Amino acid sequence: MKFELKFDEDIFRNQMDLLRDLAWKDKIVYYKNSHFLGIFLFIIGCMLFYERPNLLGITFIIFSLGILIPYIYYYFKIKSSYKGFEAAKIKEIEANKNLIFHWEFTEQCLIEKVLDYERVFNWDDFIVYLIRDNNLLLITKNHESMILGEVEVGKENFEEIIDFVEKRNVKKNKLT
Template identity: 70%
Template sequence: MKFELKFDENIYRNQMDLLRDLAWKDKIAYYKNSHFLGIILLIIGSLLFFDRPSFFGFVLIIFGLGILIPYFYYYFKIKSSYKGFEEVKTKEIEACQNIATFTWEFTEQGLISKVQDNERMLEWKEFITYLIKENNLFLITEKYEPMILGETEVGEENFKKILDFVEKRVTEKK
């Protein structure tokens, strides 16, 4: 199956946002409200410890810090990665504006992607998994390079054919 795709900035932005969510959404959800608990434990522990030094106050301070340190680590890490991600996305959009079409070809050996004169063949064994999120197919390689194809780009019927084809060839490696 061979598909010629045209670059659409809105589709690209949506797919990149989905990719970012795949990478960070669980961490964000996990740490979203943990800082409240950490601050409360830190305050209560500090009041107990400084009012009259006790082991229980010390333990609450340690637990509070144990919750706050990972929260702040991931807060700044995610914030910096979002900033870098937006810069890369903007550069990629500027570069892709000048490209007329992309070609994806699904063969028995692998996936062939062609952009202008650059052709790349990825064998099926190079893919570790595939994901389907909001009618987008994410093919993840061993080097964690995502290949993303949306239903809006190829049509509903072709998308189902692609999913059936990929499902038979990409086996999840553990």
Template identity: 30%
Template sequence: MKFDLPFKEHITRKQLNLNLELYWKKTLKSYKRNLIISIVGILLGSLIVYGNGNVGFVFIAMGTYGIFEFCKIRVAYNNSKRKYFETINKLVEEQIKSGTNSTWEFNEDNFAYKDYKFDLKIKWEGFSGFRVIEDNLFLDVINNHLLSYILGKEEIGDEQFENLIVFIETKLKRTSH
């Protein structure tokens, strides 16, 4: 199967934003849960201290540490997000300036991709798996899912997308997101 696709900025931005959200989803969820536990710990510790119990200071200290860790991860997330979108903006600008289409080719032995900057082939063994999320196919190059080739149903059409998924299932194992 071969697809010659014109560049569509809104699709690219949507796909790359989804990729970032999926990458950080589990971490942010875990730290938000820890934030709630930390706040409850501080409140419980305050009540214990108010009732003249010194053990309440332990709860306050643990809660404060939890809030500190939450703030650390939020700063890391915000910095990562800022750098990621700076890179995306540069990529979009370069792609628009080039005026070229991207070519996606799915062969028996490999996946081939070509755009204004890259012309590459990756053997199927080079992928860790694939995911289908919100009508987008993610071909994951490495296990942490941050490096993926993303192709959407919106770009190639319903029937072609379904045919592609069937083909990819013969080549790669489906991974969770």
């Protein structure tokens, strides 16, 4: 199967947001909710310690810091990664405007061609595939990701590609 795909900025942005969410969404949700508990424990610990310094107040403060410190760390880490991710996305959009990508699915490999550049991935190179929001994500052993959307190839072709990938013994992620 061969596909010729013209670069579309909106599709690219949606696919990159999908990748970002796959990487960070669980941590964001966990730390978004856990910091409320940390603040609550910190306030109670301070009140207990202020009334009469004791072990219970110190314990509450220590537990709250154990919750709040990772929250603060991941807050700044995720925030900085978003900035870097947005900058990389803008660079990629500028570099790929008006390009045509060629994807070829063969029995032995997946071939991606852009201009004179060609990447060949044997099916053994892929460790997992995911289907999220009508996008097929293929992830290699080197943690490179390749994304193909149903919008780009059409519903029938998309289902055909998924069947083809399943037959190549690429493992499906259990979370889908």
